[in-house]
Every structure is written in C-alpha cells, then in structure tokens.
Amino acid sequence: MPTRSITCNKCPNPISPNKDLPFCGSCNGKMHYSCSGLQEQTWKSKGQPDRDIWKCPPCRASQAPKYDNKRKKVGDSSMELDGSDEEQISGRSSMRSRTRSQASQKRSKSIDKNDDLLKQISCLLDEKLAPTNTKIDKLNTQMDKWEARIKNVESRTTRVEADIKRITKYYDMLEDKMQRMEEYSRSYNVLLFGIPEMDGETGSHIISRIESVLKIGLKDNHIANCHRLKSRNRNSPPPFIIKFVNQNMKNLLISKLKSSESGITVELFGGSKEVRIKISEQLTASKVDLFNQAKELYKIGYKYVWCKGGKIFAKEGDTTAAILISNRETLDKLFK
Secondary structure (H helix, E strand, C coil): CCCCCEECCCCCCEECCCCCCCECCCCCCECCHHHHCCCHHHHHHCCHHHHHHCCCHHHHHHCCCCECCCCCECCCCCCCCCHHHHHHHHHHHHHHHHHHHHHHHHHHHHHHHHHHHHHHHHHHHHHHHHHHHHHHHHHHHHHHHHHHHHHHHHHHHHHHHHHHHHHHHHHHHHHHHHHHHHHHHHCCEEEEECCCCCCCCCHHHHHHHHHHHHCCCCCHHHEEEEEECCCCCCCCCCCEEEEECCHHHHHHHHHHHHCCCCCCEHHHHCCCCCCECEEEECCCHHHHHHHHHHHHHHHHCCCEEEEECCEEEEECCCCCCCEEECCHHHHHHHHC
C-alpha cells in the first residue's frame, strides 16, 4: 500500500511520514525544517535522547508560563499577568520562529546560489580547457606512436647487435685463418739485407756468391724463387728475398749467416769487409710488430729473443726453457 502523507504540525502543507524530519516529543507531531526553526544538519546531528525531549515551537509556546498585565504568573498568588502580556509573549515566540525560518530559507538560497555558481565555473573551466585537453589527447596519441617506434627500433637494434657480434666473430676467424695462411706461405722465405746491387746481376749469381763462402751445398733446386724487393730506404740497397723448397736448407742458411765465424760481408759483392750481410725470416706485418715489441725483453734481463719458422721465442738465460710468444697477451705476461 502507498504510504499516506501527514500534515505539518505548523503549516497545512503535507509531509512524508517516512522522511527524517523534526519530531516533537510533546505532541508527537512532525514538521518541515523551515517550520521547526531547525536546520537539517542540526536535527540530524542530534542523538536520540535529544530528539526525544525536543519540542516544537507551538508546544514550547503553549507550555511557557503565562503572565497577566501586571507581569504575574496566572494562578500565582504573588504574580498575575493580564491578557496583553500574554499576547506579547506569544507574539515574540511566533516572531522568533518566523525569524529562524527566514534565516533558514536565506541560508538555503545562499547554498543554492553557491551551487549554481560552482556549476557555472565548472562549465566555464571545461569550455576553456577543452582545446587544451584535445591537444593533450593528440600528444598522448603521438607519444604512444613514438613509444611503439622506439620499441621497434630497440628490437631491430638488438638484432643488429647480435648480427654484428656474429659477423665480428666470423671476421676474426677469417682474419686468424688468413694470418695463419700468410705465415705459412712466408715460413719458407728469408730476407737478406745489405747486399750491394751490381750491374747485370741475377738471382742465381747472388746465390752462387753466397754458396762460394758458406759452402752449405746451396743449389738452384733448393730454391723456388728469389729476387730483390722494393726498398723503402734510399740509402740502402733493396732487400733480397729467397723462397726455399724445404725448411732444412733455409734454417741452415740462417744459422750459418748468423754465426760470427762464417758470416759474410758485402766485400763479396764489391763492398766493405766491415759490413756484414744480415738475414731474417720474412714475417707478417703483425708478427714484425710483435717481434719489435718482444725485443724490449732485453731491457728486463732476457738474454735471447729470436724468430724461427715464423714464430717468436724468448729465453732468460742459457739454462732456461724457450718461451713461445704467440700474441700481445703472452708478451704482456712476461713483463709483469
């Protein structure tokens, strides 16, 4: 069944019985907030004991002491009130109720005005900020696109870095392989330095002159090729290179030329007998650089540093073992 409305205890307007409104503990009547002289917040903040003893304005007015026109309580032997005083008291109570009601209505209107003002400000801000919000949305969209591109670039960079590592490893392997092939191709070669150039000379002529002094059985069939190289030093004759067929004859020639007893001088070719002909193996450019660095071992007490078969060796003394210097890392350990 629908809930029946009841009438306000002060005005003739109906009110809902289920609504939380001021309730008089004396007459059990309900009334509007504006009729009760209370604000809604004040009534709702009251506890049940305070609500039970609250009295509506009419009950408070009817239960107030009555005075006669001489300011005496009616029924009091010492004080009696006339009718005009009673009317004044009732009028004051009614005026206070109207004043409270008017104040409550003013506060309500003020609150409504403030709410309307806030709504207007909010709408104005939304209107002013709309272009900015649109730009922010566009920027966010662009940032999302750039982030996606950056992630794509990072992914591609990772793949490229992996490819570079793989290519670098393969390149190092090829470089090492080429280095070993070049070392092998030069392992049968020797270089002679200081041999003066002669008119009409040939490689066989130079070989026969060397053999005439060393007498090691050096013949043309021991040699695959021989010729002069281009000289980088204009003050010295071009080096003479010999490519042997086997290592044995190459090592014998190196040993004989490096020994002080059987070494030959450029006198054999029309030069001074004081200038010896020097010999060395033909090393690769990287091995030449490593060999020059290895010669610094003399400064820290090493007695021998030499090359044999394209490899570099070092010895601290006559009784110590030979050390193979294969790379810079090995050499650095000897200096520590």
